Amino acid sequence: MDLKEMAKNALKRHDTGDLFAHLPSMPKASVLIPLFVKGQELHLLMTLRSPHLKSNAGEVCFPGGKSDPEDQDEVDTALREAKEEIGLPPEQVEVVCKLFPIINKRGLLVTPVVAFIDESFEPQANPDEVSEVFTVPLDFFRQEAAHSACPVPGVQGPLHSFLYPDPITGKQQHIWGLTALLAILVAVLGLEKKPEFNVGFDLDNPLPYFQHSIDIRISKL
Numbered sequence: 001m002d003l004k005e006m007a008k009n010a011l012k013r014h015d016t017g018d019l020f021a022h023l024p025s026m027p028k029a030s031v032l033i034p035l036f037v038k039g040q041e042l043h044l045l046m047t048l049r050s051p052h053l054k055s056n057a058g059e060v061c062f063p064g065g066k067s068d069p070e071d072q073d074e075v076d077t078a079l080r081e082a083k084e085e086i087g088l089p090p091e092q093v094e095v096v097c098k099l100f101p102i103i104n105k106r107g108l109l110v111t112p113v114v115a116f117i118d119e120s121f122e123p124q125a126n127p128d129e130v131s132e133v134f135t136v137p138l139d140f141f142r143q144e145a146a147h148s149a150c151p152v153p154g155v156q157g158p159l160h161s162f163l164y165p166d167p168i169t170g171k172q173q174h175i176w177g178l179t180a181l182l183a184i185l186v187a188v189l190g191l192e193k194k195p196e197f198n199v200g201f202d203l204d205n206p207l208p209y210f211q212h213s214i215d216i217r218i219s220k221l
Contacts, residue, residue, distance in 0.1 A: 004037050004116060007190040008096050011114055014189050014206070015097035023101075024218065029108040030078035031064030033186055034088070034117045035096075041137055042190065044183060045117065047085060047125070048132035048173070055106065058131075060175045062182065063088070066108065074098060074111035086133055087124030093117055099185060100210035103217040104178050112182050114190075134166050134173060141180070141187040144196035156213045157200035160184060 034045040051058045063082040071077040075098065079090040099112040123133040140146070141162065149158035161176035162183075175183065184199055185206070194203055201209035 003040065003042065006192075007035065007042060008116070010192050011096050011099075011186070011190050014099060016100055016207075017098070020101050020214070023109065023214070026103075026218075027108050028067040028074070028077070028111070029065055029104075030067065030074045030081065030111045030113055031062040031182070032078040032082040032088075032093070033062050033112055033114045033182060034082070034093070035114065035138065035186070035190070036117050036119045036121070036135075038119050038135075041139070043135045043137055044141075044186070045086075045121075045123070045133065045135050046173075046175070046179070046183075047130045048134070050127065050129055050131050053129065059177075059179070060173055061179050062112075063130075064110070074101075075113050078111075078113035078115075085126050085129050087126070088117065088121065092121065099182075099189075100207065101214065102178060102181070102210065103214060109214075110178065112185075114186060132169075134168070136164055136173075136175075136183075138183075138187050138191060139193075140164060141183040142191065142193060142195040147197050149197065149200075156216060157181075157209070158198075160199075 036043055046060055049056050049059050049061055063085045064078055065081040067077045075095055082088040094116040096114045101109050101111045104110050125133050146162050148161045152159045160180040162180055164173040166173055188203055
């Protein structure tokens with residue numbers, strides 16, 4: 001079995017399906033976490049948001065955004081946003097699974113949609129939303145060297161942060177917060193390898209941690 005198939009099988013074991021359909025009605029969003037194989041290694045595609053945006057300006061994110069009324073589901077939202085932001089055609093995306101939703105700092109219920117894209121995909125960044133598109137080896141998010149974490153009052157688990165030295169541009173990309181957590185989650189689950197640092201949740205059974213986190217946030221709404 002090749003690297004891609006092994007990762008797909010590992011990630012599908014954590015597909016949430018309709019497990020969180022019972023949650024109360026609240027603003028929703030989705031992000032697409034695009035994986036691809038390059039040089040016998042898994043990579044993630046990430047974006048740097050435009051500095052002119054009203055929210056999360058200049059931050060590293062995955063393609064994604066708020067749900068629109070015409071979206072059929074969370075996957076539809078993620079695919080639509082990825083097409084709008086980086087020109088990724090939905091028919092070129094192989095959706096693998098939906099992971100545990102997380103309520104972000106703006107009160108949006110964010111669903112991560114993990115998918116595979118082709119290595120040959122050439123992003124066409126929408127300058128109104130995205131200033132850069134870059135890729136990171138997935139295993140980077142298991143390594144302690146560029147990782148730091150700190151507690152945040154009122155938030156379950158540590159706030160993760162990475163500094164990634166992009167070998168193409170020479171820039172240091174600061175990947176932190178929800179984006180860093182999702183990258184860690186995909187790395188741990190997809191590669192089936194433990195990280196070199198404490199992630200704050202049970203690596204063998206992460207579901208209860210994320211369920212509890214949602215319960216806490218909803219209780220405060």
